[in-house]
Amino acid sequence: MYKIAAIGDKDSVGGLAALGMHVFPVEDGQAAKELLRKLAEGGYAIIYITEKLASQIPAEMDWFSEAFSPAVIPIPGVSGNTGMGLERISSMVEKAVGVDIFK
Amino acid sequence: MARINVNPTRMELTNLKRKLVTAMRGHKLLKDKRDELMSRFLELIRENKSLRLEVERALIEAGSHMAVVKSLMSDAALDVALMLPKQEMQVEIEKKNVMSVDIPVYKASFKAGGEGDIYSYGYAFTPGDLDAAIKKLYDIFPKMVRLAEVEKSCQLLAAEIEKTRRRVNALEHVMIPQYMETIRYIKFKLDENERGTITRLMKVKDMMLEQAHKYKERLMGKE
Numbered sequence: 001m002y003k004i005a006a007i008g009d010k011d012s013v014g015g016l017a018a019l020g021m022h023v024f025p026v027e028d029g030q031a032a033k034e035l036l037r038k039l040a041e042g043g044y045a046i047i048y049i050t051e052k053l054a055s056q057i058p059a060e061m062d063w064f065s066e067a068f069s070p071a072v073i074p075i076p077g078v079s080g081n082t083g084m085g086l087e088r089i090s091s092m093v094e095k096a097v098g099v100d101i102f103k
Numbered sequence: 104m105a106r107i108n109v110n111p112t113r114m115e116l117t118n119l120k121r122k123l124v125t126a127m128r129g130h131k132l133l134k135d136k137r138d139e140l141m142s143r144f145l146e147l148i149r150e151n152k153s154l155r156l157e158v159e160r161a162l163i164e165a166g167s168h169m170a171v172v173k174s175l176m177s178d179a180a181l182d183v184a185l186m187l188p189k190q191e192m193q194v195e196i197e198k199k200n201v202m203s204v205d206i207p208v209y210k211a212s213f214k215a216g217g218e219g220d221i222y223s224y225g226y227a228f229t230p231g232d233l234d235a236a237i238k239k240l241y242d243i244f245p246k247m248v249r250l251a252e253v254e255k256s257c258q259l260l261a262a263e264i265e266k267t268r269r270r271v272n273a274l275e276h277v278m279i280p281q282y283m284e285t286i287r288y289i290k291f292k293l294d295e296n297e298r299g300t301i302t303r304l305m306k307v308k309d310m311m312l313e314q315a316h317k318y319k320e321r322l323m324g325k326e
Binding site for chain 2: 065076078
């Protein structure tokens, strides 16, 4: 049995706590980095992270994208949508096909 | 084109021919694998894109509800309301094999059933917007899990496609031409050797006949 986590500023992920996700309010990239490593080993299968934090730790995001588990998924926070999620999709298409064919 | 540095012998030729056949079969198989992976990937990435748009829209809507809630409630009261959820979420992972790539299938479930259990507070001290925000999140939640599954699968497939494409290209543009070039070189070398041997034999035969019959001396004597 695996758990689901959400990392981000408190305002963005607070609501998810009510659903029974484990919520970890974090403000800066350095703390998020350490937390992400800890959660990955702690039996979390899906980790949602706000785009704002995710953009501060690109190396970790890349590292986790190659591993089978956990899935680290950026979500928009209260500060709004930065378009990072869609950018990630574009970069995946680019990696697989060679060019972004959905532009 | 570079050829492999080998001795031009018949044995090498046989070996190389066998290797060429294997390389060609491998090339064909890998190409098929790449094409199949690509079609799966494109299917998934389309779903990924539409799911992401949907999830992001819902999360932002929930976020705007939450902003209203925050203006109406103190932080402490909001913490009290949200931080002790009635239910816990769990997820099971199953592996699915797509063209030798393991992709995850998530099955999320709530420990406590019932839609009422998503509200972790009495309704007395909370504004209606909080209910709306949480309902929104609850409704979009299955899609969020599916998004995680699809996005992870896409990542894994993209990595595998990249790897396979490199292999296909290496076989197509390096290995196979190299083998063909080397086979040609050995064939030419062997043919050349053969011609050399024939000429040498003819020459030797001439010399032996000359020695036995002394044609030249007889011709000289007649004149």
